[in-house]
Amino acid sequence: xxxxxxxxxxxxxxxxxxxxxxxxxxxxxxxxxxxxxMACACLVLALILVVVRKPPLxxxxxxxxxxxFFILFLWATVPxxxxxxxxxxxxxxxxxxxxxxxxxxxxxxxxxxxxxxLVLTADLDLPLIGYALEQLRVPVKLVFLFxxxxxxxxxxxxxxxxxxxxxxxRGFLPRTSLHTYRTVGNMLGLTVINSIDRSKRIYEAMxxxxxxxxxxxxxELKATRIDFVFSFFFFFILVTLLAGDIYLRFHxxx
Amino acid sequence: MHxxxxxxxxxxxxxxxxxxxxxxxxxxxxxxxxxxxxxxxLASVFxxxxxxxxxxxxxxxxxILNGLLGLFLGWAVFPSLLVALLLQAILFQFxxxxxxxxxxxxxxxxxxxxxxxxxxxxxxxxxxxxxxxFGCGALSVAGAAFCTALALGFTDEGFRASAKIIFMAHIPIxxxxxxxxxxxxxxxxKSRPELLQFTEE
Numbered sequence: 001x002x003x004x005x006x007x008x009x010x011x012x013x014x015x016x017x018x019x020x021x022x023x024x025x026x027x028x029x030x031x032x033x034x035x036x037x038m039a040c041a042c043l044v045l046a047l048i049l050v051v052v053r054k055p056p057l058x059x060x061x062x063x064x065x066x067x068x069f070f071i072l073f074l075w076a077t078v079p080x081x082x083x084x085x086x087x088x089x090x091x092x093x094x095x096x097x098x099x100x101x102x103x104x105x106x107x108x109x110x111x112x113x114x115x116x117x118l119v120l121t122a123d124l125d126l127p128l129i130g131y132a133l134e135q136l137r138v139p140v141k142l143v144f145l146f147x148x149x150x151x152x153x154x155x156x157x158x159x160x161x162x163x164x165x166x167x168x169x170r171g172f173l174p175r176t177s178l179h180t181y182r183t184v185g186n187m188l189g190l191t192v193i194n195s196i197d198r199s200k201r202i203y204e205a206m207x208x209x210x211x212x213x214x215x216x217x218x219x220e221l222k223a224t225r226i227d228f229v230f231s232f233f234f235f236f237i238l239v240t241l242l243a244g245d246i247y248l249r250f251h252x253x254x
Numbered sequence: 255m256h257x258x259x260x261x262x263x264x265x266x267x268x269x270x271x272x273x274x275x276x277x278x279x280x281x282x283x284x285x286x287x288x289x290x291x292x293x294x295x296l297a298s299v300f301x302x303x304x305x306x307x308x309x310x311x312x313x314x315x316x317x318i319l320n321g322l323l324g325l326f327l328g329w330a331v332f333p334s335l336l337v338a339l340l341l342q343a344i345l346f347q348f349x350x351x352x353x354x355x356x357x358x359x360x361x362x363x364x365x366x367x368x369x370x371x372x373x374x375x376x377x378x379x380x381x382x383x384x385x386x387x388f389g390c391g392a393l394s395v396a397g398a399a400f401c402t403a404l405a406l407g408f409t410d411e412g413f414r415a416s417a418k419i420i421f422m423a424h425i426p427i428x429x430x431x432x433x434x435x436x437x438x439x440x441x442x443x444k445s446r447p448e449l450l451q452f453t454e455e
Binding site for chain 2: 024032081098106129144174178200203
């Protein structure tokens with residue numbers, strides 16, 4: 001689940017907050033881009049980051065492939081169903097130029113964002129992201145929720161695995177039947193009950209250790225000069241891309 | 255189905271963020287830390303549940319479970335789904351950062367509506383309980399599919415047909431989720447009926 005890219009990256013000296021802000025900035029900026037040429041420029045920026053950061057290619061491509069399922073669905077439906085100028089006939093349907101353009105623009109933007117976010121946040125582990133979010137003034141309760149959810153995903157996952165193993169040992173074979181659904185329902189019910197009980201025990205244990213509704217972190221995050229330089233250039237590029245997009249939109253409209 | 259990055263228009267993206275932020279703000283003010291722990295652990299259950307594949311006809315589908323989560327959490331379903339979907343975006347690249355607001359609202363809002371619509375039925379007799387849980391599970395998924403389709407439809411005319419296909423494809427999943435929710439709630443009613451008394455809030 002957490003097989004992040006292992007090799008020490010060029011960007012690893014950066015503060016996690018810088019990386020999170022840059023990733024969010026890139027995701028938002030690329031989503032706002034409308035022009036196809038500008039979308040390609042975003043993809044180029046993402047590819048430059050990939051070249052600089054040199055992540056192992058196979059895991060990166062695997063992750064991109066999973067994320068592109070939705071894109072595949074769009075390619076399967078949008079060009080065939082969108083009204084517009086016909087590019088080619090395919091039996092009773094025709095492929096429309098506008099549909100292809102729309103699907104292509106979504107594909108480019110989506111992959112540019114994914115690459116940027118993956119490359120920038122790959123070496124941050126989840127607790128570090130939590131602390132960085134707290135330092136970025138995300139509401140304390142939300143950070144608490146984030147950190148505790150991260151903490152208990154593995155615990156609940158193990159519990160679910162145990163239930164599955166014991167069901168298998170009793171000869172349970174999942175298929176499309178009410179028996180299967182009843183078994184899954186019972187397992188889920190058991191997991192929900194255990195989780196609610198567990199959460200009460202967790203809270204009581206925290207109270208016993210003097211929890212006073214505030215959260216202390218030992219990890220100190222330090223932004224250095226490199227962070228400011230990187231942020232300045234990165235956001236400068238993002239703003240330039242957006243400005244270029246807005247200019248092109250008015251230019252094409254006029 | 256999560257909408258991926260890059261597909262939605264800025265207007266839809268910002269509407270999603272605004273609605274999710276407002277609902278999360280309200281819900282974080284309502285809940286205390288004791289309940290926040292339960293919320294976090296149930297968010298983990300949602301996360302794990304969404305990795306569980308259940309056979310359906312020739313293939314298999316993963317559970318969505320937003321209805322069950324909404325049933326137990328009420329307003330807290332917003333922050334818990336926000337966090338769970340953020341984790342899915344970070345760990346698996348399902349959805350993404352820019353579409354997080356829309357994806358959270360799509361799933362959490364129908365779940366919250368179903369919580370208020372069906373919770374009173376769960377403390378009653380067996381028939382009503384099963385019907386209520388089925389309705390909650392099925393309609394939460396229906397609502398989520400409808401909101402997802404709406405977000406796509408508002409973005410571009412070209413997505414309208416795809417949005418309809420997404421909604422249609424979710425119909426068997428709605429029934430499955432309803433059945434699973436009904437069976438889960440029946441199990442809880444048999445073993446720990448007091449968990450189904452929704453008196454707080």
